[in-house]
Amino acid sequence: MTAKKSSLVIVYHRQPYEEEVVGDKIVYRENKSPNGIVPTLKSFFGRVPEGKGAWVAWKQVSPKRQDKFERVIQIEDSYGRYAVSRLPLTADQVKMFYHVTSKEALWPILHSFPWLFRYDTTDWNTFREVNWLFAEAAAAQAEDDALVWVHDYNLWLVPGYLRKIKPNLRVAFFHHTPFPAPDIFNILPWREEIVDSLLACDLVGFHIPRYAKNFADVARALRDVHVDKSVRVEDGMSPAGLALSEPEVPTAVRHNGRRVGIDAFPVGTNPQFVAKVLDTEANQTLQDEITEELAGRRLIVAVGRTDYTKGIRETLQSYERLLERRPELHAKVKLMVVSVQAATGMRIYRDTQREVEALVGRINGRFSKLNWTPILLFSNAIPFEKLIAYYRRADVCVITPLRDGLNLVAKEYVAAKRGQEGALVLSEFTGCAIEFPQAILANPYSERAMDAAMDQALDMAPDEARARMAAMYETVRRYDVARWAEHTFERFAEIGQFDQTTDPATLKAG
Numbered sequence: 148m149t150a151k152k153s154s155l156v157i158v159y160h161r162q163p164y165e166e167e168v169v170g171d172k173i174v175y176r177e178n179k180s181p182n183g184i185v186p187t188l189k190s191f192f193g194r195v196p197e198g199k200g201a202w203v204a205w206k207q208v209s210p211k212r213q214d215k216f217e218r219v220i221q222i223e224d225s226y227g228r229y230a231v232s233r234l235p236l237t238a239d240q241v242k243m244f245y246h247v248t249s250k251e252a253l254w255p256i257l258h259s260f261p262w263l264f265r266y267d268t269t270d271w272n273t274f275r276e277v278n279w280l281f282a283e284a285a286a287a288q289a290e291d292d293a294l295v296w297v298h299d300y301n302l303w304l305v306p307g308y309l310r311k312i313k314p315n316l317r318v319a320f321f322h323h324t325p326f327p328a329p330d331i332f333n334i335l336p337w338r339e340e341i342v343d344s345l346l347a348c349d350l351v352g353f354h355i356p357r358y359a360k361n362f363a364d365v366a367r368a369l370r371d372v373h374v375d376k377s378v379r380v381e382d383g384m385s386p387a388g389l390a391l392s393e394p395e396v397p398t399a400v401r402h403n404g405r406r407v408g409i410d411a412f413p414v415g416t417n418p419q420f421v422a423k424v425l426d427t428e429a430n431q432t433l434q435d436e437i438t439e440e441l442a443g444r445r446l447i448v449a450v451g452r453t454d455y456t457k458g459i460r461e462t463l464q465s466y467e468r469l470l471e472r473r474p475e476l477h478a479k480v481k482l483m484v485v486s487v488q489a490a491t492g493m494r495i496y497r498d499t500q501r502e503v504e505a506l507v508g509r510i511n512g513r514f515s516k517l518n519w520t521p522i523l524l525f526s527n528a529i530p531f532e533k534l535i536a537y538y539r540r541a542d543v544c545v546i547t548p549l550r551d552g553l554n555l556v557a558k559e560y561v562a563a564k565r566g567q568e569g570a571l572v573l574s575e576f577t578g579c580a581i582e583f584p585q586a587i588l589a590n591p592y593s594e595r596a597m598d599a600a601m602d603q604a605l606d607m608a609p610d611e612a613r614a615r616m617a618a619m620y621e622t623v624r625r626y627d628v629a630r631w632a633e634h635t636f637e638r639f640a641e642i643g644q645f646d647q648t649t650d651p652a653t654l655k656a657g
């Protein structure tokens with residue numbers, strides 16, 4: 148443990164760097180894909196005095212190596228100097244905490260797939276144990292009145308434990324996934340324990356108003372909780388008319404004499420960075436190579452982690468019906484599916500990957516010609532620069548999750564098109580759908596709706612396609628990742644912890 152305490156401690160299960168073994172040493176490098184959550188969270192370190200930031204994440208370490216494992220290291224990179232406390236977890240702890248309990252019990256409930264909820268294999272005691280270790284590590288790094296910002300459902304119990312260990316901390320939580328309605332959430336046998344922990348926070352954040360309202364409804368269903376204040380949802384967040392619309396959102400609840408702030412503000416992407424990369428000579432060359440390989444065919448892209456919630460199966464089935472329905476498109480379109488397993492060791496993701504591969508094989512088997520394969524499947528990580536070159540050249544992007552907290556891929560596609568002609572087919576059940584009413588909104592639970600959306604995307608007049616993309620590009624630029632950080636800091640300020648030591652405009656967002 149470092150003797151030096153921190154005034155801002157970020158607790159997110161991913162490490163804020165990529166490890167590389169060089170010779171007999173481990174080198175810590177900045178994340179290659181500088182457009183995601185990690186660089187954004189690290190940019191917050193620029194808002195506290197130099198070296199007063201800390202990050203707590205887990206790292207798998209075998210039991211025999213844990214005693215000589217260097218738990219806390221000092222990192223110095225383009226985001227400043229900060230401590231990283233690495234929680235050593237054994238393979239079994241990782242399996243039971245993350246792969247089984249998080250992904251096979253909590254994840255299906257969070258995404259309203261109750262029939263996939265698996266209780267029999269869950270190890271809630273290990274989940275508690277790991278959350279306690281996270282809380283201890285965060286408390287050890289934090290000054291007595293520091294702000295500790297905890298991320299995501301895997302660390303649901305950390306706030307409650309922190310309140311026990313260091314009662315005067317400022318504790319904030321951000322939910323990256325959906326938060327379901329009470330009749331789904333309350334399936335969890337540990338519902339009171341989870342809600343009590345979240346009610347120990349000073350601020351609980353979500354992507355969109357619907358999730359914030361669901362949380363307040365769950366808290367009111369289970370505990371003596373009263374909504375302290377609600378506000379009307381602004382027009383930019385589609386207060387009515389869409390599957391996830393919400394006309395009003397609570398901004399605070401009261402429980403046991405404490406006020407708990409509630410926030411709904413979606414994470415943004417980094418359009419400035421995307422534009423900078425697209426304008427490089429190397430990327431221009433890549434884009435030209437993609438154009439040449441397409442040889443006049445229209446490109447449809449579908450990108451997402453291999454996950455039953457992502458709707459890749461529904462996209463593939465709709466594409467198969469498109470080829471059945473419209474033979475004139477044969478050899479004229481190509482679907483590029485990018486479906487990557489974010490982590491191994493999870494049975495249900497292995498099954499999903501197998502289903503994707505089987506569908507791709509069947510469709511290619513039915514429709515391929517010597518010089519045309521209908522679907523190209525990528526199952527590996529693609530460098531971010533290459534991914535946005537594909538987005539740039541794609542006529543259509545199909546994002547059809549059955550549920551998704553937000554979906555940054557949709558925002559990246561819009562950023563890569565830069566307001567020019569393109570079409571975004573977007574499931575109404577992604578958080579970002581309420582920001583993009585100009586997308587071709589689809590209901591992935593309906594084959595007819597999916598097919599109509601695919602036809603609309605492919606047949607749209609260029610002027611309309613451009614107008615829609617331009618409107619969404621305006622949204623992506625206005626509500627970028629820097630704006631999310633700035634807004635979050637404004638809410639932190641309300642919980643009495645932070646004056647803004649750095650002008651938000653100078654925020655290094657990713």
Ligand SMILES: Nc1ncnc2c1ncn2[C@@H]1O[C@H](COP(=O)(O)OP(=O)(O)O)[C@@H](O)[C@H]1O
Pocket residue numbers: 180182183450451452485486487527528529530531534553554555556557559
């Ligand atoms: N094959 C891939 N290689 C590299 N990055 C990928 C790949 N597929 C998706 N990504 C990146 O992963 C992130 C996915 O974020 P998001 O759409 O919010 O979904 P989730 O966080 O649920 O995986 C995006 O930033 C996207 O660019």
Ligand SMILES: O=P(O)(O)OC[C@@H](CO)O[C@H]1O[C@H](CO)[C@@H](O)[C@H](O)[C@H]1O
Pocket residue numbers: 184299323324414489551552553554555
């Ligand atoms: O287990 P992970 O970290 O791969 O899961 C990714 C998940 C985190 O819960 O992604 C969520 O966060 C994204 C950024 O906030 C959001 O866009 C996405 O919809 C969520 O699934």
